Amino acid sequence: MIEGLLKESVRSLTPYKPKSYKVLAKLDANENNHVALKLNDKIIEELKNLKINEYPDSDSTVVRGMLAEDLGVSIDQIILGCGSDQIITLIINAFIDKGDKILIHTPTFDMYRITNQVAGGVTLEVPLGENFEFNCAEFIRVMKEEKPKVIFLTNPNNPTGGVIPKDDIIQVIENSTGIVAIDEAYMEFYKDSAIDLVEKYNNVVVLRTLSKAFGLAGARVGYSIASTELTEAINRVKPPYNVSSIDQLAAKVCLENKEWSKEIIEEIIDERERVKDKLNKLCNIKVYNSEANFILFNIKNAKDIYEHLINKGVLIRHFGEQGPLAGCLRVSIGTKEQNDLFLKLLEDYVLL
Numbered sequence: 001m002i003e004g005l006l007k008e009s010v011r012s013l014t015p016y017k018p019k020s021y022k023v024l025a026k027l028d029a030n031e032n033n034h035v036a037l038k039l040n041d042k043i044i045e046e047l048k049n050l051k052i053n054e055y056p057d058s059d060s061t062v063v064r065g066m067l068a069e070d071l072g073v074s075i076d077q078i079i080l081g082c083g084s085d086q087i088i089t090l091i092i093n094a095f096i097d098k099g100d101k102i103l104i105h106t107p108t109f110d111m112y113r114i115t116n117q118v119a120g121g122v123t124l125e126v127p128l129g130e131n132f133e134f135n136c137a138e139f140i141r142v143m144k145e146e147k148p149k150v151i152f153l154t155n156p157n158n159p160t161g162g163v164i165p166k167d168d169i170i171q172v173i174e175n176s177t178g179i180v181a182i183d184e185a186y187m188e189f190y191k192d193s194a195i196d197l198v199e200k201y202n203n204v205v206v207l208r209t210l211s212k213a214f215g216l217a218g219a220r221v222g223y224s225i226a227s228t229e230l231t232e233a234i235n236r237v238k239p240p241y242n243v244s245s246i247d248q249l250a251a252k253v254c255l256e257n258k259e260w261s262k263e264i265i266e267e268i269i270d271e272r273e274r275v276k277d278k279l280n281k282l283c284n285i286k287v288y289n290s291e292a293n294f295i296l297f298n299i300k301n302a303k304d305i306y307e308h309l310i311n312k313g314v315l316i317r318h319f320g321e322q323g324p325l326a327g328c329l330r331v332s333i334g335t336k337e338q339n340d341l342f343l344k345l346l347e348d349y350v351l352l
């Protein structure tokens with residue numbers, strides 16, 4: 001009976017269940033392992049004064065104010081979400097009716113397609129090229145023909161790590177008749193951003209998160225920056241109290257310690273380059289260039305290697321044996337010790 005009552009668009013969905021193993025090095029979800037535990041003391045101190053009996057500030061004013069000041073935009077241009085996942089949902093809920101179209105490049109982050117499916121929308125996909133590069137001409141051709149209401153560009157892209165040149169982003173915006181959402185979840189590791197385009201184009205929204213560079217994935221805090229007109233439109237579907245007071249407090253403490261995060265980001269970028277060089281020296285491997293805090297590579301016996309690493313206490317991400325990511329593994333950049341353990345186990349396996 002319950003199956004029959006479900007929305008038609010939801011019937012083919014299965015619950016999203018990230019793998020959970022007890023491991024020495026968790027390198028599967030692009031988290032920031034450098035920050036683990038260090039922020040806790042500061043958060044605990046402030047928690048002592050938190051009125052947990054009261055509903056949180058529905059507008060997340062303090063954190064939005066800090067972000068606005070940092071980014072040089074007005075507070076009215078920012079929405080705080082329960083992760084940038086929720087911002088994606090808000091955009092889809094605000095603009096997509098049953099049968100409306102969104103356009104994405106593939107492979108990319110799965111949540112655009114899943115959220116759009118729940119809304120009853122149609123997802124159009126333009127494949128990335130042989131080296132997972134953005135195919136701007138084809139993307140614009142499909143966009144002009146199909147007139148999607150929402151376009152998602154992920155920069156840097158997950159899971160490939162590749163980037164979309166700024167000129168291509170501008171071309172997409174100039175040719176679009178819909179909302180262009182630029183997901184910059186990993187921007188801090190790339191350092192280029194489309195945020196300046198928000199001032200020029202009122203249909204552009206940039207998505208950011210504190211989950212990656214700032215190590216706050218457990219607190220679930222993401223945000224959007226857009227024109228006040230677009231922000232007001234998206235805000236119409238924002239649930240009240242969407243970010244808990246504990247999460248707002250954690251975000252505030254995290255942003256107060258931004259200088260420390262900057263050092264960590266540099267360490268992660270250096271480690272990414274070191275791991276990339278080491279991987280490139282192995283046989284039967286293709287390593288994709290990454291500007292994020294992870295590296296995607298295609299390797300012989302990917303599934304066996306993935307399982308071998310789990311057995312030795314290192315969890316990375318495997319994408320199955322079908323589709324454009326067949327034979328690909330993605331490793332997040334962890335601490336130096338974690339990266340060394342991963343590299344040693346992989347080298348040992350390959351030399352076996």
Ligand SMILES: Cc1ncc(COP(=O)(O)O)c(C=O)c1O
Nearest residue numbers: 083084085109158185209211222
């Ligand atoms: C490209 C991209 N966007 C958004 C998210 C969601 O991040 P969060 O909801 O933790 O802010 C992720 C998480 O992996 C991601 O890879």
